[in-house]
Amino acid sequence: MADKRGVTIRELAQAAGVSIGTVSRALKGQPGLSEQTRSQVLDVAQQLGYDTAKLRTGKPRRILFLYNRSIGSLANNPFYSYVLHGAETACREAGVPLSIMSVLAGDDVASQVRRHESDALLGAGYFDPEAMDAIRRCELPLVLVDHFFPGVRCVNDDNQLGAWLATRHLLDGGARRVAAIFGPLAHHSVSLRAKGFRRALYEAGRLFDPDYEVTLDPALEYRDAGRDAMRRLLALPEPPDAVFAYNDSTAIFAIEFCRERGLRVPEDIRFIGYDDIEEAAHNKPSLSTVKMDKEALGHVAARALIEGDIEPNDASLPVELVVRESSRVGDVDVDVAGAEAAPARKPGRQAAAAKG
Template sequence: MADKRGVTIRELAQAAGVSIGTVSRALKGQPGLSEQTRTQVLEVAQQLGYDTAKLRTGKPRRMLFLYSRHMGSLANNPFYSYVLHGAETVCREAGVPLSLLSVQSGEDIAGQVRRHEADALLGAGYFDPEAMDAVRRCELPLVLVDHFFPGVRCINDDNQLGAWLATKHLLEGNSQRIAAIFGPLAHYSTSLRAKGFRRALFEAGRLFDPDYEVTLDPALEYRDAGRDAMRRLLELPQPPDAVFAYNDSTAMFGMELCQERGLRVPEDIRFVGYDDIEEASHCKPPLSTVKMDKEALGNMAARALIDGDVEPSEASLPVELVVRESSRVAPPPADAAPARRTKRQAVTAER
């Protein structure tokens, strides 16, 4: 029999040929498994001498909300503030304390998690492979929001559809030079939004011009990066007349720069963002955007952890396009000369 101190839940899952979530359910006696699978896990645990006392039963005693520090503060990323609030609401109702921790590669992530005494992890946003590996080595139930990683329970919105709806809206408004501003394409949600943008152009028979797709400079502060991306687009030989931005903050930074340069929104250039943060409806002009229930992302993730529903899977929440002034097609001027009537129309009018 193996030394109990040397057997981890990951090793037990590998030996049994199942996921960590399946091992957790089997040892906790939770529903959702066949008796054959449950028996197999328990037999392997006994053979390896796994110390079942290490696995807490019932709902989590404390949950930890993790996000990567490279995203900046939650104040700079209001999207994740909504996700956090949704998770906190569920935890408060369930009597599970929720704490917050920002992490980055190269740190002792496992040590920081232990100091929070968490027994369930909710990860929000992108984690690079090194950080993700460190999080998984904590061997705690884990659910990811706005990210995807194989073998983990993930909850996202329909990013590709949302970007497709936004770009299709700009195309239907007869914009000819539609540009896009994205964050790092390594991020799961951003890469899908880029696919949705390109798909809409392809379906409309528009050639994809890489000059009209720019990414934020990671070396710059968030606001400066958004303005810099817009500046690069405006300096093209033929600047865009419409912009899809991968989030609302970036869209508003872009609109700000355009207005400083004397461009009118939406008359000269139209904008659509993504996320529908509160500021989007209050900026001038109000920003068109793709809306999803951000708090529901946090709600679902926290509920899954509390219920022990951490089997690898991906849930996708619906999205909808919200059209506001920033992308409306301006009507023709009231004093525009009437179109010349045909001879047939003139005869009909005289009758």
């Protein structure tokens, strides 16, 4: 007898003993399956009374752009504003409407998604496991940007290489005590940037020193958290002479605090950020940073949904070091060409002068 509850594709996959992707291909008549598997899935679907009208055919009718409400409004978040613009451009080119929805822990995501009448989801930024479970229970094609989740199509920049290039730039410029300011390390991009920072120290012969790595206090407002992180670094017995900040906004707040303390940038302390937001070039001093094509992140993710390219994968877009006033050594820029292939060196001690 047919199951009148409204069988989900996940339940159908479990009953047929195959993956959700296999069920989707079988019901859509897509290639890549044996006739035996296809027949098995169709038989189980008929037995359970699966509603095949749930399945999307062709390009999506509407894509829903999801973001974590905890980051604040998109208007005040330069990074995700660019990602959204790239996604909107791809959708406009394909004639697919795009709508926006924020997600917060405890939300009834499924009912909210239904109200948007979307049949594909583009998730931007970090979502905790509870939110990811709620999003995936919608059983719609999903692509993530600036996040990673097993079994999902993801689009990121090369975070680890970018942080390595930034840190290597500071080290090659003669910095002896390189510090870092990070956001929550549970975030995929932040954790990879931390790995890139530590890798650069290791290859330069500096032993990682946890005193020179601080994390933003989540209890503080964003600007206050950046200033507080810099205050903690300057309170060390031997303060850093260079800082890598995991994003540009944090670097700008840290520079602001240093200048209020009478420190000159870059003469007394040098800075480099990440993302190359518009404010980076106009800051005083202008901020060195790691540039990636933020609009391309959204554009690639939206195109993947439009073209049905949602097989699990973690695509990495290229990054580029941009040297400006905040990290310049005299009038000479550090050459980092071919840096990715630089040989490793024996580790020594990070900030040896600080530790005696």
